Amino acid sequence: MNAVPDVVFLLDVDNTLLDNDVVVDDLRAHLVRDFGSAKADRYWVYFEELRDELGYTDYLGALQRYRLRELSDEMNDPRLLQMSTFLIDYPFADRLYPRALEVIAHLQRRGPTVILTDGDVVFQPRKVQRSGLWDAVDGRVLIYIHKEQMLDAVQQRYPARHYVMVDDKLRILSAMKAVMGERLTTVFPRQGHYALDPDTLASHPPADHTIAHICDLLGIDPLVLQETP
Structure with missing residues (x-):
């Protein structure tokens, strides 16, 4: 039997x-260019509707809803087909934060790395694959609707004595910490609009470690992260 690692x-x-955030900006610009500002704004209305209904972002589902409600007279418009291609073939590898792959390699010297993310079953896996993250973690990828509610499944699939969660959402980190306690160290990179929102920051307790950028983990011995402050 394989030994249980000290940390995952x-x-x-x-x-x-x-x-x-840059991916969203690129999609927004693409929609405006092809369909105009008014119809582009409608796409984001459907996007937010679906997020509220499903609990995760569904870019392709929002595109389908956009097609049915906004373009009923233009079902064969090739621009819409190109929009789905834009999403599926987007160069996600170009949107990795600087040295993100180095961070994964750095952490893997101490224990297994696992992608743990929320999303749909088509676009999110595609994003992880095309970005190079899938290969970087040797296929250890978990995608859920609400990952903070799936901690038993995570621990069953990847057992360890201790866990470290790196996430830009304090809400997620706080929820996971409430369940796992001292068996979890939380790391909060202050990147993206969620991590910089003052109301969000005020609504949740601080993480165990706060860093400005994901690459800052390269300056931290992973052994330190195994110890809850």
């Missing part, structure tokens, strides 16, 4: 390893 590092994707 759990890594979020969007705005933790990959600058998803």
